[in-house]
Amino acid sequence: xxxxxxxxxxxxxxxxxxxxxxxxxxxxxxxxxxxxxxxxxxxxxxxxxxxxxxxxxxxxxxxxxxxxxxxxxxxxxxxxxxxxxxxxxxxxxxxxxxxxxxxxxxxxxxxxxxxxxxxxxxxxxxxxxxxxxxxxxxxxxxxxxxxxxxxxxxxxxxxxxxxxxxxxxxxxxxxxxxxxxxxxxxxxxxxxxxxxxxxxxxxxxxxxxxxxxxxxxxxxxxxxxxxxxxxxxxxxxxxxxxxxxxxxxxxxxxxxxxxxxxxxxxxxxxxxxxxxxxxxxxxxxxx
Amino acid sequence: xxxxxxxxxxxxxxxxxxxxxxxxxxxxxxxxxxxxxxxxxxxxxxxxxxxxxxxxxxxxxxxxxxxxxxxxxxxxxxxxxxxxxxxxxxxxxxxxxxxxxxxxxxxxxxxxxxxxxxxxxxxxxxxxxxxxxxxxxxxxxxxxxxxxxxxxxxxxxxxxxxxxxxxxxxxxxxxxxxxxxxxxxxxxxxxxxxxxxxxxxxxxxxxxxxxxxxxxxxxxxxxxxxxxxxxxxxxxxxxxxxxxxxxxxxxxxxxxxxxxxxxxxxxxxxxxxxxxxxxxxxxxxxxxxxxxxxxxxxxxxxxxxxxxxxxxxxxx
Numbered sequence: 102x103x104x105x106x107x108x109x110x111x112x113x114x115x116x117x118x119x120x121x122x123x124x125x126x127x128x129x130x131x132x133x134x135x136x137x138x139x140x141x142x143x144x145x146x147x148x149x150x151x152x153x154x155x156x157x158x159x160x161x162x163x164x165x166x167x168x169x170x171x172x173x174x175x176x177x178x179x180x181x182x183x184x185x186x187x188x189x190x191x192x193x194x195x196x197x198x199x200x201x202x203x204x205x206x207x208x209x210x211x212x213x214x215x216x217x218x219x220x221x222x223x224x225x226x227x228x229x230x231x232x233x234x235x236x237x238x239x240x241x242x243x244x245x246x247x248x249x250x251x252x253x254x255x256x257x258x259x260x261x262x263x264x265x266x267x268x269x270x271x272x273x274x275x276x277x278x279x280x281x282x283x284x285x286x287x288x289x290x291x292x293x294x295x296x297x298x299x300x301x302x303x304x305x306x307x308x309x310x311x312x313x314x315x316x317x318x319x320x321x322x323x324x325x326x327x328x329x330x331x332x333x334x335x336x337x338x339x340x341x342x343x344x345x346x347x348x349x350x351x352x353x354x355x356x357x358x359x360x361x362x363x364x365x366x367x368x369x370x371x372x373x374x375x376x377x378x379x380x381x382x383x384x385x386x387x388x
Numbered sequence: 389x390x391x392x393x394x395x396x397x398x399x400x401x402x403x404x405x406x407x408x409x410x411x412x413x414x415x416x417x418x419x420x421x422x423x424x425x426x427x428x429x430x431x432x433x434x435x436x437x438x439x440x441x442x443x444x445x446x447x448x449x450x451x452x453x454x455x456x457x458x459x460x461x462x463x464x465x466x467x468x469x470x471x472x473x474x475x476x477x478x479x480x481x482x483x484x485x486x487x488x489x490x491x492x493x494x495x496x497x498x499x500x501x502x503x504x505x506x507x508x509x510x511x512x513x514x515x516x517x518x519x520x521x522x523x524x525x526x527x528x529x530x531x532x533x534x535x536x537x538x539x540x541x542x543x544x545x546x547x548x549x550x551x552x553x554x555x556x557x558x559x560x561x562x563x564x565x566x567x568x569x570x571x572x573x574x575x576x577x578x579x580x581x582x583x584x585x586x587x588x589x590x591x592x593x594x595x596x597x598x599x600x601x602x603x604x605x606x607x608x609x610x611x612x613x614x615x616x617x618x619x620x621x622x623x624x625x626x627x628x629x630x631x632x633x634x635x636x637x638x639x640x641x642x643x644x645x646x647x648x649x650x651x652x653x654x655x656x657x658x659x660x661x662x663x664x665x666x667x668x669x670x671x672x673x674x675x676x677x678x679x680x681x682x683x684x685x686x687x688x689x690x691x692x693x694x695x696x697x698x699x700x701x702x703x704x
Contacts (some may be wrong), residue, residue, distance in 0.1 A: 132588070196676055199629060366504040
């Protein structure tokens, strides 16, 4: 096989893997802190993509859209937590699941009603069109940009969790909510913030994905299963775990796409199943 | 015979008189599917969001055999049960090793794996177009093509399933599953291997899903891709919860409400999943506990009105 093709596929795998990691980290924050199965996480991803598309078409500025769209998704997350999920913390996972799944259906159908059932494409901004010569292969600028952006976001998330007071409170919230609230921290505000932050990360992952894969109403639910895989392999609240898991399935998917394109999505789940067969507790153990 | 059984029998007789035969048949098929889930959800306390995996796998295998080989219908049904059980054993083996939220996410993720496999394996499954042309064979000289004959066939299998499920939940096995739901640690301490019993519940649930899947393929003459999709997994959870997962008969009521409503609404508006989503949200926020509990609450509220007004009827 031709090395330049192989290298560019591996790079593609890293790019998608970083996006998967972003999704997984967002989900991990929400699931870990709120202790709910969040089936609306994919919907947040889709809304991020569609918002970026809409803002670009309305204002003609990609950069502004990249800032505004995820903020919009975070606000949506805020509303969802405040108006819906908050009322279900005492209920079982089954009802929490139905609520978030119902919201996901509403968002998917809402997207079809507003933007239509047909997929759309979104070109990258003029500055990032074309490729860069990496020596062995010419690689699209936009994908390199996404790799860097996703890397910075992951780094930002890591710094936030490790170095800031609020990040420490969130980590403590994953460990022991009761203790955190006994220490005088408003646990409800923490929950709302965690949901909005997780939604933000899903939204920006969606926004960054739009120029690579285009948009379609089912992009959210397709991403939901992948985010679950990242969390199942990486562990709740485990940032390095999410990155390793995301890169692993991203690269596996890209490489399989070279030899057997039809299996490239199923392989994500097959890799998960294989890892869990050997390590039922996930890559780095679970709490 | 208990009053509940008489009510079920009466419902089986009356249903085809009041709704279209296809809908009546679908209600009982979906009820079999719900019975299987309820063993997990209601009795063992395991929330599986991947039941369509077993339903769909069995529907494809059964549909394929009927379509290409004209295999005997009872053999196909038995194979459907086996396919449901075996696929559930494979999926369950991975899932029962994790608990809580991980369990739910794994059932969903593995459901996606089966879905994408069916989606891409077009030579067998037909991909997005589904697998059409599943025949209904003749049985004892009666063609099951007749909608009422097929209704009777499915209803008998439903009654049989209900009887089997009653025996399971009343058996020591059923009690152990409830013990695991109530307190897994204590069940372990008493000497029961919780993971093994959870897996067993998963396999039994999968077997029921498999039976329902094959019946579904024969009912519509097609295995649509949705039969193995996560929306189907969600629908059966929803139906079971609106019926009330705490009771053996909850899934029956849930199936009736869900199928009847969805079949009525889906012909009116193509975007009806939107309404389904809205229904999920409303039920979850305002009608938790399901129909069975709402009914019980209504009666206790009526009884309470005579004794102590204003003490009952609040949401849990």
